[in-house]
Amino acid sequence: MEKLxxxxxxxxxxxxxxxxQLIFYQEKIATFAEFIKALYKxxxxxxxxxxxMDSLSKLxxxxxxxxxxxxxxxxxxxxxxxxxxxxSSSSLETDLTYQDSIKNRxxxxxxxSVFVYxxxxxxxxxxxxxxxLKGENAFLVSEKFNPRQLLDHVSDLLDNNRAGACICxxxxxxxxxxxxxxxxxxxxxxxxxxxxxxxxxxxxxxxNELMNLTEKSIWKN
Amino acid sequence: xxxxxxxLKKEVITxxxxxxxxxxxxxxxxxxxxxxxxxxxxDALELIVLLEKNYGIKIEDPKDGKKIFFSIRTMAEYITExxxxx
Numbered sequence: 111m112e113k114l115x116x117x118x119x120x121x122x123x124x125x126x127x128x129x130x131q132l133i134f135y136q137e138k139i140a141t142f143a144e145f146i147k148a149l150y151k152x153x154x155x156x157x158x159x160x161x162x163m164d165s166l167s168k169l170x171x172x173x174x175x176x177x178x179x180x181x182x183x184x185x186x187x188x189x190x191x192x193x194x195x196x197x198s199s200s201s202l203e204t205d206l207t208y209q210d211s212i213k214n215r216x217x218x219x220x221x222x223s224v225f226v227y228x229x230x231x232x233x234x235x236x237x238x239x240x241x242x243l244k245g246e247n248a249f250l251v252s253e254k255f256n257p258r259q260l261l262d263h264v265s266d267l268l269d270n271n272r273a274g275a276c277i278c279x280x281x282x283x284x285x286x287x288x289x290x291x292x293x294x295x296x297x298x299x300x301x302x303x304x305x306x307x308x309x310x311x312x313x314x315x316x317x318n319e320l321m322n323l324t325e326k327s328i329w330k331n
Numbered sequence: 332x333x334x335x336x337x338x339l340k341k342e343v344i345t346x347x348x349x350x351x352x353x354x355x356x357x358x359x360x361x362x363x364x365x366x367x368x369x370x371x372x373x374d375a376l377e378l379i380v381l382l383e384k385n386y387g388i389k390i391e392d393p394k395d396g397k398k399i400f401f402s403i404r405t406m407a408e409y410i411t412e413x414x415x416x417x
Binding site for chain 2: 158161162219220221222223226
């Protein structure tokens with residue numbers, strides 16, 4: 111059964127590309143916090159919880175938001191949309207922030223709201239809460255982007271009917287260095303799947319291509 | 332009391348990352364949880380940390396939290412009362 115990438119979001123090198131369209135660009139990025147806030151404001155998203163998230167969750171949240179914003183409500187059956195994300199730094203960015211708050215015994219004020227984000231898979235939780243997703247999910251950690259790992263995991267879910275579709279990709283942040291690529295993968299059952307950017311099979315080559323969008327410059331302004 | 336209420340509003344906004352909310356948006360008598368600011372259980376823990384960090388007040392009995400954190404005004408009253416005792 112063929113699987114297609116029917117939508118994608120790329121965030122990297124100051125650029126945000128959604129389905130081949132460059133929707134946001136910041137030439138000089140002072141901090142990730144400023145970058146992602148500017149994107150959030152531009153896209154006129156209203157979700158106060160966003161401000162309380164850690165950096166990894168903000169990055170994943172924005173990817174999913176831009177990925178699913180044009181999907182018709184109810185297109186995916188409850189529990190049929192899975193989420194499989196990966197990165198290399200896990201939740202280290204937030205772990206370090208938390209460690210900072212507990213390293214000084216004379217000013218020992220561990221923050222509960224930071225602590226809850228000291229697990230990488232919380233980003234998936236935030237996405238699932240926002241979009242009411244109840245499907246399978248997994249967060250994988252590997253030293254570098256591993257398209258084969260994503261391909262195998264997502265294919266297993268779809269081929270064994272444990273999911274009807276899957277949001278998958280790479281969401282990496284450490285300090286002010288960040289990169290994300292999140293794709294929506296669906297099964298092509300009857301040749302009716304349509305995308306706004308042409309047909310893209312769910313393959314290692316496609317995932318690599320999407321991860322290196324800025325090098326290939328295949329988006330349109 | 333009004334001065335403390337305004338200070339608390341600013342501290343709550345900062346501590347809880349309520350970026351879309353200004354001091355003027357917060358009614359000191361509105362409930363902080365459920366309705367009003369719509370805070371959640373993690374926010375409640377952050378408020379406990381705020382009292383300890385900024386005012387040196389430790390809440391010994393968690394059951395008191397509901398009363399103390401009902402609104403900005405009840406928080407201010409608790410701080411004032413506690414500081415008088417100290």
